[in-house]
Amino acid sequence: MDATDFAVVVYREDDNWEAGVLPVALTEDLAGLIHALRQQPSIGSTIGLVSVGDDFFVAIRLLGDEVMVFLSDVTASVDWPLARQVLEYLDIPVPEDEELDQVLPVGDMSIFADLGLDEMELGAISGDLELYPDEMLLSIAGRLGFAAAFERALDTTH
DSSP: OOTTOEEEEEEEETTEEEEEEEOGGGGGOHHHHHHHHHTSOOSSOEEEEEEETTTEEEEEEEETTEEEEEESOGGGGGTOHHHHHHHHHHTOOOOOGGGOSSOOOEEOTTTTGGGTOOHHHHHHHHTOTTSOHHHHHHHHHHHHTOHHHHHHHHHTTO
């Protein structure tokens, strides 16, 4: 695990966005992450945002019984357990070496569409090679309206 690894839960409470840090061990455990998100009472959906190293991020959204999962870069599945677990969850094969020449997001591209971040914007953010995963997540948090809560949660990790 890297110092830049983190997992954050974001949820609505009394019409305000709140965020909290989850144990860093969950950056390697998709099932544990989903379980932890289910424990969070929320008005509406619960969102999990995970940054792993300088390589990728995972976004998870629970809406009732529905679990939506998004992985910013399919090539991360070759090196990282969490990314591989996301592909297994989505029933997508881990890419072969010759398929690893470009960054491609996989999963539910419309995970945040009803909150104002459409598939094109999510794809553009996750494909921006100038940004690190934590910066991509901050950009997403800003677009969805919970950047302040997200930053407060991250401040507790440093």
